[in-house]
Amino acid sequence: MPVDASDARPVLELERATKSFGAVRAIVDGTITLYRGEAHALVGENGAGKSTLVKILAGVHAPDSGDLRVDGIDVHFRGPADARDAGIAVIYQEPTLFPDLTVAENIFMGRQPVRAGRRIDRRAMNSAATEIFTRLGVVLDPDRQARGLSVADQQLVEIAKALSLNAQVLVMDEPTAALTNVEVDRLFGVVSTLRSHGAAVLFISHRLEEVFEACQRVTIMRDGAFVRTDPIEMLTVGDVITAMVGRKLDTMFPKTPSHPGDVVLEVRGLSRTGIFSDISFQVRRGELVSLAGLVGAGRSEVARAIFGIDHATAGSVTVDGKPLRLGDPLAAMAAGIALVPEDRRQQGLVMGLGIDRNVGLASLRRLRRRGLIPRSAERLLAEDWARRLQLKFARLTDTVSTLSGGNQQKVVLGKWLARDPRILIVDEPTRGIDVGTKAEVHRMLDDLTSQGIAVLMISSELPEVLGMSDRILVLREGRLVAEIGGSDATETSVMRAATGQEAA
Amino acid sequence: MSNQATELAAPQRLNSLRRGLFRWESGLVIVLLAVIVFGAGEVPDFLGSTNLFHVGLNSGEIGIMALPMLLIIITGEIDLSVASMLGLSGAVAGVMFEAGTGIWPAILVALAVGAAGGFLNGFLVARFGLPSIAVTIGTLGLFRGIALIILAPRTVTGFPTWFTSIGTTPVPGTPLSVSILIFFILAILTAVVLQRTGLGRAIYASGLQPEAAEFAGIRVRRIKLWLFVLSGVVCALAGLLFTAKNASVTYNAGTGLELTVVAIVLFGGASIFGGRGTIVGLVLSLAVIGFVQQEITQLPASATIQGIKPQLQQIIVGALLVLSVIVPGRGAALRRLLRRAGSPKRTAGAQNPDVHTSEVTTSGR
Known part of the structure; x- marks a missing residue:
C-alpha cells in the first residue's frame, strides 16, 4: 500500500x-x-x-x-x-x-471474555486469538503455554x-x-x-x-x-x-595487513559431549581468527570451554606450548586469555556496580597492595581505560546500567584489556551497538593484533567476519567444517560451509 | 569525555550530596537519635554506664552473628541455622566441661563444631546448588536436635569465674561488654574486607550478578562455601559468649534469635535479593534494636505494657523485618518521594533514572 x-x-x-x-x-x-x-x-x-x-x-x-x-x-x-x-x-x-499462562491468556490478560458467573470463556478467547493470528498470517497455538x-x-x-x-x-x-x-x-x-x-x-x-x-x-x-x-x-x-x-566514517573495517608470529593458542580435539566435538585450530600472535557459523553451531560454547567456564569432555588447549588446566577461568586468565562474552548484560558486566568497579573486577589481584585495594589504584585504572577507549560517561562511579550499549561494551573491553591479555576472545563484540562505536571496536581489534595480541572473534555478522579476519574457521553443528583464508573468503563461501550447502 | 565530565561536574556533585543525605543509613541515624532521645526522657539514667553495659550485653551475640549473615545475604544467600549453632556450640562446650576436659578444650571443640556445621551448610549450597533457605532451615532443626540429644534435659553450670565474669563485668575503663567489644572489632574487620579488598568486591559482584562474576574469574561458589564456614565459627563463638553470660547451658539457648539477626541485617539496609548492604547500616540497625529493647525492659512499670514486654519486643523485631522488606529500594523510594514532593509537576507515570537503576539492581538475581 x-x-x-x-x-x-x-x-x-x-x-x-x-x-x-x-x-x-x-x-x-x-x-x-x-x-x-x-x-x-x-x-x-x-x-x-x-x-x-x-x-x-x-x-x-x-x-x-x-x-x-x-x-x-x-x-x-x-x-x-x-x-x-x-x-x-x-x-x-x-x-x-506470563510463562505459565497460555498464549491466548497472555493476549487477553485482564480482559478475558467471561461467561455467566464471571467464569473465563476459554473457547471464545482462543477463537479470538486464532482470528488475530490468521489476520496476521501466522500460525500459533493459542492454547499452548507461553513458556518455551x-x-x-x-x-x-x-x-x-x-x-x-x-x-x-x-x-x-x-x-x-x-x-x-x-x-x-x-x-x-x-x-x-x-x-x-x-x-x-x-x-x-x-x-x-x-x-x-x-x-x-x-x-x-x-x-x-x-x-x-x-x-x-x-x-x-x-x-x-x-x-x-554526523561525519563520514572512513571505513567500517579498518583492517591493516597483519604479520602473524608464533602460535600462541593451540586447541586440539576439544569436545563437549552433545555440543561440539573434535575442534582443533591454532591462533598466532598478531592474527585475527574468526569463528563463523550459524547461531547454535557451538561457537560460543567452544569459547566458553577454552576460557574454562564450561568443562570440555575431551581434548586439550595449550598456550605458548604449555597445557592449560581446563574448566578453570582463573587458570585461563593467568595464562593470558581474556573473554569478552556474548551477553554483555548478564555475563560481561555487573550492571549494578559502577564503571570503576567493573573495569577493576577482573584485575583484583593486580590492584592489590598489601592485601587491600587502594581506591586510587582502582580509579586510575578505570580513568586510564575510559580515556583510551573514549568512553562517554558522567562519573566513574555511575552504575554501568546508565550507559548506552556501545559504552557498556567498551567497559567490558577495558576490563579485559586492563589485564594485558595475550589472547583475546571476543564473542559478538559489536552486537546491538551503533555504527560509530562499531567502527571504533573494529579499529581497536585491529590495533590489538598489530600489537601482537592473538584475537579469536565470534561473530554472526558476515561483513564483520569478512572485513576483519586473517582466517575464518566455520563451525557447523558442533564441528569444524572449513578453514578459509581471509582474502579468499566471500559471503557465499562462508555461508555454504556454515549451512552445509557445498555437499549438496 | 573530559568535556562532558567537567560540564556535568557541578550538578553531579550536588546530586551526590543529595543522594548521600537520603541514604538509608542517614534515615537510621535519625531513627537512632529519636530512640535515644525518647529513652533519655523516659528511662532514668538511660545513658548511664550500667544501662549502656546492658544494651551492649544484650546485643553483643546478636551483632556478632549478624556480621557473617550480612556477607552471606550480600551474596544472595541466607543462613537460618545461626541461633541453633549458638545453642549447639554452648551444648558441646557444656557437655565437655562437665566431663572434665577443662574449659579451653571445650571452647576449641565448640568452635570446631561451628566450622563443621558451617561447612555442611556451605557444601550443600555451593556443591549441589541447593537453595540456602531450605538447607539452613534443615540444619536449624538438625543443630538444635543434636544439642537436645547430647544435653537435655540437663543444665550445665559451674563454669570458672573468669569465664562467667565475661558476661557480668564490663571491659575495664569502659561501659562495654566483652561481647559488644568483640562485635566492634569484628565489625571493623568486616568493613575493611567489604570495602577495601578483592574479596569484598567479589562478594558484592556475586550477589548482584553471579554469572558476570564467574566470567570475571571470581569463584562464586567457593566464596559462598567459606562464608558459611565463617558463619558457623562465629556463631559458635557467639554461643560461648552466650554461655558465659548466662553462666549455664541449656539445649534451647537462643531459640528464635535467627529472625532477630536477619531483621538487623535487613533493617540495616541490606537487600534480601543480594548485592546490597553495609556495615555502617548494620551497626546503626543493631544500635536501634538494642536501645529499643532496653527501653522496653526499663520503662517504668506502667500497667499497659508491663505484662507483655517480651511479646512487645518480638512484635517490634517482626515489624522492622517486614518494614525493611516491603519497602523495596528504600533509599531510592525515599529520594523519589522527597523529589516528587519538591516538584509537584511530575506526573504519576513519570519515572526517573534512579528508579530504573534500583530495579536493575534488584532484578540482578
Whole structure:
C-alpha cells in the first residue's frame, strides 16, 4: 500500500519534545510524524535518544516540553495506560509474557471474555486469538503455554495483544535483534499486513539493511535531536550513516595487513559431549581468527570451554606450548586469555556496580597492595581505560546500567584489556551497538593484533567476519567444517560451509 | 569525555550530596537519635554506664552473628541455622566441661563444631546448588536436635569465674561488654574486607550478578562455601559468649534469635535479593534494636505494657523485618518521594533514572 503523505492526516505527531534526567539532556528535539499504512524507521547511534523518544510515545516518560498529537488532537499521557488507550502499543525487544499462562491468556490478560458467573470463556478467547493470528498470517497455538516460546513467537503474542486492543500505532524497539533470518522475514510479513490494515509501524533497528527492506520512510536522530525524515528511496546506506554519526566514517573495517608470529593458542580435539566435538585450530600472535557459523553451531560454547567456564569432555588447549588446566577461568586468565562474552548484560558486566568497579573486577589481584585495594589504584585504572577507549560517561562511579550499549561494551573491553591479555576472545563484540562505536571496536581489534595480541572473534555478522579476519574457521553443528583464508573468503563461501550447502 | 565530565561536574556533585543525605543509613541515624532521645526522657539514667553495659550485653551475640549473615545475604544467600549453632556450640562446650576436659578444650571443640556445621551448610549450597533457605532451615532443626540429644534435659553450670565474669563485668575503663567489644572489632574487620579488598568486591559482584562474576574469574561458589564456614565459627563463638553470660547451658539457648539477626541485617539496609548492604547500616540497625529493647525492659512499670514486654519486643523485631522488606529500594523510594514532593509537576507515570537503576539492581538475581 503506497503512502500518501501529502494529504493524509498523520496518526501520530511528536514535535520538538525535550526530556532531561537531572543534568543529562536525553532529548533536545524529539520530532517524528507517522501516517497510517507506513512502516517508519527510527535510526540513530546509541544514546541518540531513540529509547527516550519511544518511552515518551509509550507514556512511560512525560516530555518536559513539546507537543504530542494523536489524530491531530493534543494529548498528555500520564502513564502507559493512557498511551495504550490512545492506540499506541510498544513491542519490546524481549517481551515479558506470563510463562505459565497460555498464549491466548497472555493476549487477553485482564480482559478475558467471561461467561455467566464471571467464569473465563476459554473457547471464545482462543477463537479470538486464532482470528488475530490468521489476520496476521501466522500460525500459533493459542492454547499452548507461553513458556518455551521463541523470542519471535513472543513478539507475535505481543503484536496480537496490541491488535486486540485496536492499536493504531505499533512501536517495535529492536525487534529483530534476537531473531533468525527466517523469523525476521516472517516479522516483515506481519509488518506489511499491519500496514495494509491501516496501522502505522515505527521500527527501530541498528541493522540498516532491514530498514531499507521493510520501511518506507526513515527518521534519523543524533545527540537527542531530529536530523531529517526522508522517503527511504531517496537515501543510500551511506547517507543514513553519515547523518547518524554526523561525519563520514572512513571505513567500517579498518583492517591493516597483519604479520602473524608464533602460535600462541593451540586447541586440539576439544569436545563437549552433545555440543561440539573434535575442534582443533591454532591462533598466532598478531592474527585475527574468526569463528563463523550459524547461531547454535557451538561457537560460543567452544569459547566458553577454552576460557574454562564450561568443562570440555575431551581434548586439550595449550598456550605458548604449555597445557592449560581446563574448566578453570582463573587458570585461563593467568595464562593470558581474556573473554569478552556474548551477553554483555548478564555475563560481561555487573550492571549494578559502577564503571570503576567493573573495569577493576577482573584485575583484583593486580590492584592489590598489601592485601587491600587502594581506591586510587582502582580509579586510575578505570580513568586510564575510559580515556583510551573514549568512553562517554558522567562519573566513574555511575552504575554501568546508565550507559548506552556501545559504552557498556567498551567497559567490558577495558576490563579485559586492563589485564594485558595475550589472547583475546571476543564473542559478538559489536552486537546491538551503533555504527560509530562499531567502527571504533573494529579499529581497536585491529590495533590489538598489530600489537601482537592473538584475537579469536565470534561473530554472526558476515561483513564483520569478512572485513576483519586473517582466517575464518566455520563451525557447523558442533564441528569444524572449513578453514578459509581471509582474502579468499566471500559471503557465499562462508555461508555454504556454515549451512552445509557445498555437499549438496 | 573530559568535556562532558567537567560540564556535568557541578550538578553531579550536588546530586551526590543529595543522594548521600537520603541514604538509608542517614534515615537510621535519625531513627537512632529519636530512640535515644525518647529513652533519655523516659528511662532514668538511660545513658548511664550500667544501662549502656546492658544494651551492649544484650546485643553483643546478636551483632556478632549478624556480621557473617550480612556477607552471606550480600551474596544472595541466607543462613537460618545461626541461633541453633549458638545453642549447639554452648551444648558441646557444656557437655565437655562437665566431663572434665577443662574449659579451653571445650571452647576449641565448640568452635570446631561451628566450622563443621558451617561447612555442611556451605557444601550443600555451593556443591549441589541447593537453595540456602531450605538447607539452613534443615540444619536449624538438625543443630538444635543434636544439642537436645547430647544435653537435655540437663543444665550445665559451674563454669570458672573468669569465664562467667565475661558476661557480668564490663571491659575495664569502659561501659562495654566483652561481647559488644568483640562485635566492634569484628565489625571493623568486616568493613575493611567489604570495602577495601578483592574479596569484598567479589562478594558484592556475586550477589548482584553471579554469572558476570564467574566470567570475571571470581569463584562464586567457593566464596559462598567459606562464608558459611565463617558463619558457623562465629556463631559458635557467639554461643560461648552466650554461655558465659548466662553462666549455664541449656539445649534451647537462643531459640528464635535467627529472625532477630536477619531483621538487623535487613533493617540495616541490606537487600534480601543480594548485592546490597553495609556495615555502617548494620551497626546503626543493631544500635536501634538494642536501645529499643532496653527501653522496653526499663520503662517504668506502667500497667499497659508491663505484662507483655517480651511479646512487645518480638512484635517490634517482626515489624522492622517486614518494614525493611516491603519497602523495596528504600533509599531510592525515599529520594523519589522527597523529589516528587519538591516538584509537584511530575506526573504519576513519570519515572526517573534512579528508579530504573534500583530495579536493575534488584532484578540482578
